[in-house]
Amino acid sequence: MNIKQMAKALEELDSTAREGFDFDYQIIPGDEEVLQISLLGREEIPVYLTKTDTQLLCISYLWDESEIKAESRTQMIEMMLDMNIPMPLSSFSRIGDKYAVFGALSLDSSAKDIAHEVVILSNNAIDAIEVMSDFLK
Amino acid sequence: MSLLKKIFTAVRGGAREAGESIVDANAIRILDQEVKDAETHIAKAKQDLTTVMAKEMQSNREIERLTKQIKEYEGYAIEALNKGDEALAVEIAEKISTIEPDLAMQEETKVSFSAHAKRLKDLVKKTERQLNEHKRQLTMVKTTDSVQKATAAISDNFTNSNSKMMSASESLQRIKQKQKNFDDKLHAAEILDSENSDTSLDTRMKQAGIGGNISSANSVLDRLKAKKGA
Numbered sequence: 001m002n003i004k005q006m007a008k009a010l011e012e013l014d015s016t017a018r019e020g021f022d023f024d025y026q027i028i029p030g031d032e033e034v035l036q037i038s039l040l041g042r043e044e045i046p047v048y049l050t051k052t053d054t055q056l057l058c059i060s061y062l063w064d065e066s067e068i069k070a071e072s073r074t075q076m077i078e079m080m081l082d083m084n085i086p087m088p089l090s091s092f093s094r095i096g097d098k099y100a101v102f103g104a105l106s107l108d109s110s111a112k113d114i115a116h117e118v119v120i121l122s123n124n125a126i127d128a129i130e131v132m133s134d135f136l137k
Numbered sequence: 138m139s140l141l142k143k144i145f146t147a148v149r150g151g152a153r154e155a156g157e158s159i160v161d162a163n164a165i166r167i168l169d170q171e172v173k174d175a176e177t178h179i180a181k182a183k184q185d186l187t188t189v190m191a192k193e194m195q196s197n198r199e200i201e202r203l204t205k206q207i208k209e210y211e212g213y214a215i216e217a218l219n220k221g222d223e224a225l226a227v228e229i230a231e232k233i234s235t236i237e238p239d240l241a242m243q244e245e246t247k248v249s250f251s252a253h254a255k256r257l258k259d260l261v262k263k264t265e266r267q268l269n270e271h272k273r274q275l276t277m278v279k280t281t282d283s284v285q286k287a288t289a290a291i292s293d294n295f296t297n298s299n300s301k302m303m304s305a306s307e308s309l310q311r312i313k314q315k316q317k318n319f320d321d322k323l324h325a326a327e328i329l330d331s332e333n334s335d336t337s338l339d340t341r342m343k344q345a346g347i348g349g350n351i352s353s354a355n356s357v358l359d360r361l362k363a364k365k366g367a
Contacts, residue, residue, distance in 0.1 A: 028291055030286060030294075031289070032286035032287040034291060036294075042315075044303055044307075044312055048291060053275075061288075063305035067304050067305060095284055096285070129308070137304075
């Protein structure tokens with residue numbers, strides 16, 4: 001499945017598979033094609049889906065370095081490490097100066113698996129921002 | 138330096154020019170080539186292995202044949218001796234002595250083929266491990282590259298649409314506000330629903346003549362008459 005086919009397959013799922021969320025899709029062109037999936041009501045923190053040679057990556061960007069209170073930065077990073085395993089299906093990461101949560105899926109994942117991952121990732125992203133908002137300006 | 142270390146170093150290098158890839162295309166090309174080379178090596182080694190193993194089997198068959206032959210002639214020689222034909226026994230023994238060097242040679246060849254086959258099997262295993270390692274490294278490099286490019290594309294998309302990327306706290310507040318609006322609407326709808334059902338209940342009760350305060354022209358008239366009579 002390429003990115004476009006994935007969007008189509010996700011849309012064709014019944015809403016139970018999307019766990020009650022409506023998805024909105026936008027393909028972002030570039031060197032690497034990215035599918036932006038916005039969950040209705042949570043448009044501010046979309047999930048981005050990218051396909052690499054070996055895996056599907058779902059990424060939600062949390063905040064960048066400039067948003068972190070300098071004095072809490074270490075504490076924040078430690079908390080991310082502590083939460084990495086308990087947090088279901090997603091992990092913390094950093095890309096450039098942007099912190100993110102991400103989940104990796106195998107290339108032969110079904111649309112249902114992808115939808116589940118997207119919803120879980122979105123939940124995790126919102127939880128993470130809520131839990132760590134004290135570390136942010 | 139291990140590739141993972143290289144990636145670490147590059148990432149740590151910090152601020153990079155926009156669009157500049159963390160992984161240079163050359164490194165990917167070299168790794169790709171190494172993977173291809175390793176695959177060619179494995180294919181070649183496997184082909185060699187088949188040939189060597191076939192030769193090993195041939196040797197085994199030859200050894201079996203010669204051993205059987207020697208045994209046969211030994212039987213004949215003993216038979217000749219039993220019959221007291223010493224001269225024939227010597228002749229047969231001579232025949233055996235010409236076969237034995239062949240057997241020895243075949244056994245040597247077999248040992249050499251077996252050793253060769255083992256070396257090739259080891260080589261295939263080693264190369265397969267190497268191939269997997271290269272593939273793993275290539276995955277790391279390519280994934281790093283993909284994620285960087287994807288992030289750049291997402292950032293560009295934001296810049297092009299003139300929308301500012303909101304801060305995490307702002308985003309969360311907005312999402313929560315939306316959730317609250319939704320909850321409020323849902324709650325309001327519930328209240329409305331229950332009010333509607335209350336009204337309809339009253340109506341149905343009235344129709345059935347149940348419940349207090351049921352005033353009708355007749356009941357008012359009765360009341361007035363009672364007052365007048367008092």
